[in-house]
Amino acid sequence: MEGYLSEGGATGSHAGDQKISASPALEALMQVQEYDLAIDQLLYRRSHLEAISALDACMKRVGKIASERQRVAAERDAAIARQDGLEADIAQASERIRSIEKRMYGGEVSAARELEAMAHEVEHIASRRSELEDAEIQCMEELEPLDQAIAALDKDAAEAEAQATRLEERAHAECDAIDEEVASIAKQRDDAAGGIPGDLLAQYEAIRKHLGGQGAARLLHGVCTGCHLSLPAVEHQRAMHADPGAIITCEQCGRILVR
Ligand SMILES: [Zn+2]
Structure with a gap:
């Protein structure tokens, strides 16, 4: 798997089962997702006034x-x-x-x-x-x-x-x-999206569109917080040992996993 970011790539790959700090691009993606979900909620509220x-x-x-x-x-x-x-x-x-x-x-x-x-x-x-x-x-x-x-x-x-x-x-x-409110959040979202490589953002948007909301999810203790299913042990090990900038998706739901 190829990482999007060079920084931290070498140090993260042998960190064992400990928490590896996610790459700034993936952290920015989580932020973008928060803004996107906030906008979704506002648009839902707007259509159900x-x-x-x-x-x-x-x-x-x-x-x-x-x-x-x-x-x-x-x-x-x-x-x-x-x-x-x-x-x-x-x-x-x-x-x-x-x-x-x-x-x-x-x-x-x-x-x-x-x-x-x-x-x-x-x-x-x-x-x-x-x-x-x-x-x-x-x-x-x-x-x-x-x-x-x-x-x-x-x-x-x-x-x-x-x-x-x-x-x-x-x-x-x-x-x-x-x-x-949507315009204000969209502006913040665009600012956050500026720190994300275009293909990662496109992948996130495609998954988000397909799943109707969430395109990325945190991986916590071997569980995808998107679908709440545990990753198979092999997959979990692979995710934890991968380059922090590498794009790993959940096998169950397809969301981008942020470690
Ligand atoms: Zn999942």
């Missing part, structure tokens, strides 16, 4: 209120159209009654039979008009709860929209704070 899930729920409520309002408004519009139609019919009936009565009492018609027929017609139209008026009253009675429902839905919508605005502001503020 309570304000964002509350905002989603709130927007669903806004949508539900809007569709309910649309439904009630359509019902109200239909009732209004019905009322308008009834009013027009009532006006027309009144107009016809007025016109017949004008002829009846205007002196133009004198035949008793004709006058009787006209009186009958007036009576008939008046009865029909009375029915129309009843229907109009019923229509107005139907409109009242619909108007109330729309007013209540408008109030609910205003409240839900105000809550959505508040949650949006909160989510933005929380995201901004996390982004700031």
